[in-house]
Amino acid sequence: MASVEIRVPSRSSKLKRLFYKDGTWAFLLLLPNLLGFLAFTFLPVIASFFLSFTSWDMLSPIQWVGMENYAGLIHDETFIKVFWNTLYFSAVSVPLGIVLALFLAVALDQNIKFKKFYRAAYFLPVISSMVAVAVVWQWIYNPEYGILNYFLGFFGIKGPDWLTSTVWAMPAVIITSVWKNIGFNMLLFLAGLQAISESYYEAADMDGARWHHKFRYITVPLLSPTTFFVTVMSVIGSFQVFDTVFLMTQGGPARSTSVIVHYLYETAFKYFNMGYASAMAYVLFFLVLLITLFQFWRQKKWGIY
Structure with missing residues (x-):
C-alpha cells in the first residue's frame, strides 16, 4: 500500500x-x-x-529664462518690502502667541470652576471660519463705531484708524492672528502640562517654593520639548500667513500688511506671472527650511536631547 x-x-x-x-x-x-x-x-x-525657471502667463507658450526670476527677486522693491513685512509679522506674532498661550494653559490647568468651559471658549476661534473672524475684527477695529476705540475713549485716548493706517494696520492683523490661533498652542501646552508629574510640585511645596519659583524651575524646563514644537510650528505658520491679510486689509494700505504669500498670490492669480510666483514660492520654502533647520540645530539649548 x-x-x-x-x-x-x-x-x-x-x-x-x-x-x-x-x-x-x-x-x-x-x-x-x-x-x-x-x-x-x-x-x-x-x-x-x-x-520657477520659466516665463509663463498661462496663455502664451512657456519660455525658459533660467535664473532670471530668482535674480529679479533681489531687485524687486515690492518683494523686499513684503519680505520685511513677513519678518515683522513673524517676529511679533510668534513670541506673543507662545507666551500668552503658555500662561493661559498654566491658568487653565489649575483647579478652577468652569475649567472645561474656558478651555472650549479659548479653543473656539481655532475652529471658527476665518471669514467670520475677519468680519468680527473689522467691526472691532472700526474707527467710528468699533468697540476697541470706544474702550480707549474711556481713558482719553483717541483710537487710530486701525486698518487704514500704515503704522497700525500690521499690529491689528497680528492681534487678530494671535487671537485666532492662541487656542491651538494653548491645547499643546495643556497636553505638555498633563505629562509633568505632580511629585515635582509636591517636593517644591515641601521646600517652601513659591508659585513663580515652581513655574521657572519646574514648569518651563519640563515643558521645553512642547515649547520647541510649538515654536517650530508657529514660525512655519507665521511665514505662511495669508487669509488674515487677504480678508482684512488686502495687503494695504500701501502694502504695509502685504506678506510674501499674499504677494505670491497676486503675482500668480492677478498678474498671471506663474514663473515669477513659483520662484517666489521656492524662496519662501528654502527660507522656512533654513529657519527650521537652525531651530533643530539649536535645540540643545532648549534642554532637548
Whole structure:
C-alpha cells in the first residue's frame, strides 16, 4: 500500500502569504490617498519648481529664462518690502502667541470652576471660519463705531484708524492672528502640562517654593520639548500667513500688511506671472527650511536631547 505524504506548510510560508495578503490590502486602502498626494501635492511641487525657471502667463507658450526670476527677486522693491513685512509679522506674532498661550494653559490647568468651559471658549476661534473672524475684527477695529476705540475713549485716548493706517494696520492683523490661533498652542501646552508629574510640585511645596519659583524651575524646563514644537510650528505658520491679510486689509494700505504669500498670490492669480510666483514660492520654502533647520540645530539649548 503506497504511503501518502502530507506536506504541512511551514510557519515561514504562512507568514509570507499573510504578509503579501495584508500588504495588498494595505496598498489598496492607501491607494486613493496616494493618488491624491501625487496629483495635488507631489506633481504640483515638481511642476512649480520647473516653472520657477520659466516665463509663463498661462496663455502664451512657456519660455525658459533660467535664473532670471530668482535674480529679479533681489531687485524687486515690492518683494523686499513684503519680505520685511513677513519678518515683522513673524517676529511679533510668534513670541506673543507662545507666551500668552503658555500662561493661559498654566491658568487653565489649575483647579478652577468652569475649567472645561474656558478651555472650549479659548479653543473656539481655532475652529471658527476665518471669514467670520475677519468680519468680527473689522467691526472691532472700526474707527467710528468699533468697540476697541470706544474702550480707549474711556481713558482719553483717541483710537487710530486701525486698518487704514500704515503704522497700525500690521499690529491689528497680528492681534487678530494671535487671537485666532492662541487656542491651538494653548491645547499643546495643556497636553505638555498633563505629562509633568505632580511629585515635582509636591517636593517644591515641601521646600517652601513659591508659585513663580515652581513655574521657572519646574514648569518651563519640563515643558521645553512642547515649547520647541510649538515654536517650530508657529514660525512655519507665521511665514505662511495669508487669509488674515487677504480678508482684512488686502495687503494695504500701501502694502504695509502685504506678506510674501499674499504677494505670491497676486503675482500668480492677478498678474498671471506663474514663473515669477513659483520662484517666489521656492524662496519662501528654502527660507522656512533654513529657519527650521537652525531651530533643530539649536535645540540643545532648549534642554532637548
